[in-house]
Amino acid sequence: MAKDFSTREDNYSKWYNDIVQRAGLAEASAVRGCMVIKPYGYAIWEKMQAALDKMFKDTGHSNAYFPLFIPKSFFSREADHVEGFAKECAVVTHYRLKNAPDGKGVVVDNDARLEEELVIRPTSETIIWDTYRQWIQSYRDLPILVNQWANVVRWEMRTRMFLRTAEFLWQEGHTAHATKEEAIEETYRMLDIYADFAENHMAIPVLKGFKSENERFAGAVDTVCIEALMQDGKALQAGTSHFLGQNFAKAFDVKFASKEGSLEYVWATSWGVSTRLAGALIMAHSDDHGLVLPPKLAPVQAVIVPIYKNGDEYDLVCNKARELKENLENHGILVKLDDRDTHKPGWKFNEYEFKGVPVRLAIGPRDVKNGTVEVARRDTLQKEVIAIDQAGKAVGSLLTEIQKGLYERALAFREANTHTADSWEVFNQLLDKKGGFILAHWDGTAETEQKIKEETKATIRCIPFDGNKESGKCVYTGKPSGQRVVFARAY
RNA sequence: CGGGGUGUAGCGUAGCCCGGUUAGCGCGCCUGCUUUGGGAGCAGGAGGUCGCAAGUUCGAAUCUUGCCACCCCGACCA
Incomplete structure (x- = not known):
């Protein structure tokens, strides 16, 4: 075993940090909550990008780039959206510095205050939909299938390398469609691409499902996701795809003339994965000797x-x-x-x-x-x-065999750590002893989910697509339920 | 933002309680020789605003106050 290196058993989060540091993936920066992605870590991200980018292009998408800064007023156009992001936005208020009066360094020049403050994008729906209004007049302009590789900023209170940093890299796809059906189809298509990527490139098995109302993207009608299980029994959301309905089209007044001549609001999706995937990669496969990379993503x-x-x-x-x-x-x-x-x-x-x-x-x-x-x-x-x-x-x-072996090992781990709970007692026992995914009935209310979260820290990771429709009683309230959902403590 | 903790060389640390040599040690780094099938050995060498600022004192890494940063636990987090 490596010297000076923690084991998973001994201290899981230290083990994780040791891997990030000792494998040369990333390090803390001078800026709180932000990391420096080092060449080896960035090389892994580039391999992820290359594979995903090809999958996006193969399904008809094109890359574009929108501004880092978003006018503050854009956020308040969509009520749920602003509600969801307001608390973690970095805001630019001034555009100039000047020499400090006492001669020591520089200070913000208060005469250079912006008329309207600029928010550093936590995601780009607002600026993109403001732009799409210009791009869309007729059904002939649709669909728009655009992806952007970018950095975003979310001012997090507590950060962890790759898993949650104040600034991170990701891709965000933003599509516009003439019909609801087409947008929904796109939402699922991109989720399938994420699942394909996770399983065949990252060698990580994932569950596909709906997010509950509590966990849904701010401004989405529906959020679907892929959820992976880490070696410490905690779940990790690895990718999300959102059906935005006409929410952003209405907020930004994006209408198109249909074939029939009527004026309709545009239907939308957005979808993204981030450098967080590197964290998933580490926690899914690595061992007490260090990082373990699947051949397809190894630099x-x-x-x-x-x-x-x-x-x-x-x-x-x-x-x-x-x-x-x-x-x-x-x-x-x-x-x-x-x-x-x-x-x-x-x-x-x-x-x-x-x-x-x-x-x-x-x-x-x-x-x-x-x-x-x-x-x-x-x-x-x-x-x-x-x-x-x-x-x-x-x-x-051998590389093919290793790629396959890692997936099978991760799948076996997930299966060994997925349990059903039919009583509150068993639910709690499972959480305390093993963690992992817990399949349990839920009465479908946000209140119950919230209470379960408060009492156990477990949340609904997803309402699985492939869950069988057996009926039962909510593990918390005993009220009727039509399907088991996946609970876990999560990153 | 609350509670607790820690800041000494690139990294990890001793010294602090009880102020007083040239701030010590390990890893790493540099030079040379010997080595090389699972983290080499010996010899020599370089490297320090003791987190920052003020204060107490003849004298501060050590005592006092303020500030900053980081870590852990909460709160927070699609």
Whole structure:
């Protein structure tokens, strides 16, 4: 085990922070609540972006960019929206600094107060719908399928690396449609893309479902989400897709002339995932040896560590290692050859283990002589020696196997930590002992959900799409219920 | 914003209660030699506004007051 490193058992949140820091993903910044995403962490985000961006484009979406600043008055156009975000908005009030009268540094110039304050976007629905009004006159202008990659700011009281920071990176899709049906279809289409991405790229199984009224996006008619389970038994909302109805169209007066000649309000969706996904990735797969990355999102899929005693051996081994690297690259594998002489092999082993590189290849004089290479997989920590001329093919299929294995391991964990509760007593026991997802009946009221939250800190993560429609009694009030919902304590 | 805690080299810390050498140690860093199949060893070396500001004192990392930052627990959080 790594020195100076916490275990999940010992201290889960310290373990998480240690991974973020020691794997070089991110670090705290000079600004409270904001983090610096370091090159290795950003490389993972770029791989996520690349995969998602392709999925968006493949479904007809285009990227665009809207301003960081939003006129304050825009927020009050939609009542629920302003209600939901008002408490966490950063506001720009001035546009100029001046030298301090006492000569020490600079101060805000009070003569440079903005006529209307600007809110730093916590999300962009308002400015986008204000813009869409200009873009839409006729049904021929629809649909508009736009996505934006951007940073947003939500002034959070308590922050955690990746999971909740004051500023974070995300994508937000904003679509406009002529019909309700089409908008609803889009809402589900994008949720399916998120679920596909989570399961096939991140190797994290997710539940799809509706948010309850309490958890719904401010301004949405319906919010659907994907929910993942972390190793400590807490749930994490990994992505959301909103059917906005005509709420924003009405708030920003966006109408179109239909084929029939009538003037109608436009139907809308919005959907997003953020750098929070990196947090999900860490907590879903990593172990007490450090980060574990699924091959599809690993910036380096295989690392080659040469082993040698002197200059002659170094040349011999590294020449072979370069051949090996080329071989792997020809199989489409992202390979790094670490031929630095400044660190010992043992040090490198630990380093790459900590950084979650899926496959490690060690090659020394013995291997050169025997035509072999040692292959170690990060997920199971198993090692084996294989023929070096088979390495390209072998590592390729090993990466596929690791990707699949991580998903299956996460799925098995979720299944082992999903329970049903039919009484308040069992509900509480499950929460205290195991956490995880709890399937329980709920009377459908916001009041009951609120009370459950106050008493147990558990919330309704989602009302699952695939939940069977068995009827039962609310676990809290005993009132009739038509379907089990998913409860959990959540990030 | 409430309750508690912590600020000493890049990181982790001792010293503080009870003021008094040149602020000590580990990791890391630099140089050299020996090493290299799971975090190397030895020798030498560099690196400090003791969070910031004021005060008490002959003298402050140490005592007093104020401020700032961070951490934990609450509150808050689609």
